Amino acid sequence: MGGGGNFAANTIHIPNPNHVPGSIYDTSSAFQSSQGGPCVVDHIGRTLLANYTFRHRPVINRSSSIVVEIMLTVIQLISLDEKQQEMATKVWFDQRWTDEFVNWNGTEFDDIKWMTFRSNEIWTPDIAIDNSIKYEREDLNLHVSIDGNVWWSMPAVVRTSCNIDTRFFPFDTQKCKIVLGSWYHDPSELDLRVQGNATKMKKDYFMHNAQWDLINTHIQVNNEYQAAYDMTFRTIDFFLEFKRKSLYFLLILIVPFIMISTVSLSNFVLPCESGEKISLGITVLLSLFVNLLNLVDLLPESSDSFPLLGSYYLISMGLVASSVIMTVFVLNIHHQPIKSRRLPEHLRCGWMFLYISRILCAGYPVKIPKKFCKSHSKPYQIKCCINGLKKPSNHTAKDIASRHNCLLLENLNHAFSAVNSSNHVAATHEALPANSNLRNRSAKPRSIEEKPDESLDAVLTLVQEIKDRITREQTKEMEKEYQQYIKEEWRFFARVVDRLLGVVYVVLFVSLIFAFS
Numbered sequence: 001m002g003g004g005g006n007f008a009a010n011t012i013h014i015p016n017p018n019h020v021p022g023s024i025y026d027t028s029s030a031f032q033s034s035q036g037g038p039c040v041v042d043h044i045g046r047t048l049l050a051n052y053t054f055r056h057r058p059v060i061n062r063s064s065s066i067v068v069e070i071m072l073t074v075i076q077l078i079s080l081d082e083k084q085q086e087m088a089t090k091v092w093f094d095q096r097w098t099d100e101f102v103n104w105n106g107t108e109f110d111d112i113k114w115m116t117f118r119s120n121e122i123w124t125p126d127i128a129i130d131n132s133i134k135y136e137r138e139d140l141n142l143h144v145s146i147d148g149n150v151w152w153s154m155p156a157v158v159r160t161s162c163n164i165d166t167r168f169f170p171f172d173t174q175k176c177k178i179v180l181g182s183w184y185h186d187p188s189e190l191d192l193r194v195q196g197n198a199t200k201m202k203k204d205y206f207m208h209n210a211q212w213d214l215i216n217t218h219i220q221v222n223n224e225y226q227a228a229y230d231m232t233f234r235t236i237d238f239f240l241e242f243k244r245k246s247l248y249f250l251l252i253l254i255v256p257f258i259m260i261s262t263v264s265l266s267n268f269v270l271p272c273e274s275g276e277k278i279s280l281g282i283t284v285l286l287s288l289f290v291n292l293l294n295l296v297d298l299l300p301e302s303s304d305s306f307p308l309l310g311s312y313y314l315i316s317m318g319l320v321a322s323s324v325i326m327t328v329f330v331l332n333i334h335h336q337p338i339k340s341r342r343l344p345e346h347l348r349c350g351w352m353f354l355y356i357s358r359i360l361c362a363g364y365p366v367k368i369p370k371k372f373c374k375s376h377s378k379p380y381q382i383k384c385c386i387n388g389l390k391k392p393s394n395h396t397a398k399d400i401a402s403r404h405n406c407l408l409l410e411n412l413n414h415a416f417s418a419v420n421s422s423n424h425v426a427a428t429h430e431a432l433p434a435n436s437n438l439r440n441r442s443a444k445p446r447s448i449e450e451k452p453d454e455s456l457d458a459v460l461t462l463v464q465e466i467k468d469r470i471t472r473e474q475t476k477e478m479e480k481e482y483q484q485y486i487k488e489e490w491r492f493f494a495r496v497v498d499r500l501l502g503v504v505y506v507v508l509f510v511s512l513i514f515a516f517s
Contacts, residue, residue: 044109045117050104053348054123057189058099058148065188068097069124070180071195072238073202077209078157080164080174080242083300086133087162087176089240092205093137095125095152096195103148116141124152125190130179130235134159166299170249170305173215176244181235187223192234194219211248216241253295257313260287264320267327268502272296272334272494280468281324288317319508326501334494338485360499432438 057066071094078088102122106112119139137156144150162176176421182190201217220237264284270277292313299307 040113040251041115044104044115045113049121051446052122054121056123057185058101058123060100065191066097066125067191067193068095068182069193069195070095070127070236071198071202072178072180073205074214074240075155075205076207077212077214077240077242080162080176080212082164082166082169082298085162085164085300085302086159087240088157088159089178090155090157091178093154093156095127095150097125097150099123099144099148099150101148101149102144103330104146106146113146115144117144118355122150126183127180128183128186128194129160130156130181131160131177132158135162165305166298166302166307167305169309170244170246170253172244174212174244176240176242178238178240179235181233187234192221192236194236195220201240208306211245212242213245214240215243216446253291253309255293257288257316258513260284260291261316261320264323265502265506265509266503267323267509268498270333272491272498277331277428278324279329281320281327283294285317285320287322288313288320292317308516312512316509319505323501323505326498327503330494330498330501333497334491341486356496356500360496360503405465429490430473 059066073092073094074089075092076090078090080087099122102117118141122142124142135156135158137154140152140154142150142152158178160176160178162174164174164176166172180192182192199219201219203214203217206214216239218239220239222235222237223232225232226233246457261284264281267277267280267284270280292310295310295313296308298386299310
């Protein structure tokens with residue numbers, strides 16, 4: 001440092017054969033004369049400290065104030081602990097003042113300009129760090145010039161309390177301070193000043209820190225009146241402003257969180273038939289919760305300032321939880337009971353089916369006839385093949401039973417009419433299909449000829465049973481197809497609702513990112 005250079009330049013080397021290590025003042029070779037003879041430094045020390053007391057301020061006039069100039073040079077940021085709310089730094093602590101009782105005439109002592117004393121040998125100012133948690137310093141010697149100017153410089157490790165605001169974590173800037181002041185004296189007794197009236201700390205020797213950058217420093221002098229002591233105390237605040245390097249937290253906390261949140265978007269594209277929509281949403285929610293725990297480990301347990309990143313985490317978890325609820329709603333629509341009513345006509349035939357489904361690329365589950373999409377259309381009436389009867393149904397003509405069953409009913413109708421008109425069993429026998437059991441059972445010409453009335457009744461009974469059985473089979477098949485059609489309608493509606501909720505979720509998700517960016 002600069003003072004050390006001046007000290008070396010003004011030193012005259014004096015041999016000291018009588019130097020005894022551990023004496024009350026330093027008589028090292030740096031302060032010895034180049035000439036022979038008795039130890040001059042030893043003589044100066046004994047002379048100066050003969051009647052000296054370090055219990056009082058070193059001023060001749062007790063009413064005068066002693067000026068103490070101080071300066072902190074920041075060397076290293078050891079830690080900035082968010083959870084403990086403290087800052088640990090390594091600094092050089094420089095103090096300068098004038099001791100009116102420690103001076104000598106250089107001409108009488110071989111022109112010696114400087115001497116050194118221990119801190120317990122002469123008076124030192126009671127400078128304390130008001131906001132310190134722990135203060136560790138090296139007790140180095142004091143350098144005293146011929147005119148009584150004292151310079152005391154020492155390295156120190158200072159742990160001070162610091163109100164760390166984590167609202168913008170990990171893109172935050174923290175401002176901490178080291179407060180220095182006299183513990184007992186007011187400015188009328190000890191005038192505390194900054195060396196050279198500097199407004200900034202020296203940071204030329206600041207060591208690189210992997211997590212923080214020192215972006216600014218400044219010094220502020222405060223005078224505070226204490227009513228309890230009826231005194232005004234002066235303190236000097238040394239402010240250090242640090243900016244966090246956010247790349248590590250960006251890659252560890254933010255990017256994985258956004259990736260996991262993006263995976264939740266696929267929940268709205270996953271088909272309901274897969275059976276994995278709920279499990280996917282729950283898995284994403286648990287992953288976000290684990291990331292939130294990692295964030296909590298880095299932040300202090302304080303309610304004064306909650307980080308925006310934590311708010312983003314909580315809102316995102318709320319969105320994912322709401323997506324799970326949306327999924328439950330969609331699955332409830334998808335798995336409608338088979339015997340439930342049809343989809344309302346304004347949904348089945350309105351703007352949702354015609355426009356929204358196309359915009360959302362939801363597809364079209366079945367090809368619905370135009371009559372189902374006409375407003376105020378009544379259930380479509382289908383003629384049954386049996387006796388020209390009409391049976392109300394919501395199916396079209398091509399949704400009736402297979403052509404084979406219909407032809408079989410027509411043949412049975414012709415056979416039944418032939419038996420009633422001519423009482424001829426053979427006509428009925430020929431009208432039946434070749435593979436029909438009725439034809440095999442009715443192929444008994446001898447019994448018919450012997451007992452025509454009984455044979456005729458038997459044939460009529462069989463024909464009626466076959467007609468009823470085929471009618472029931474047709475009805476079941478039509479009902480099954482009808483229920484399947486209803487199921488497809490509700491599944492399609494569920495798919496459209498799922499896509500709509502997915503669009504809403506994407507809008508909220510993107511808005512959330514821009515809101516916190």
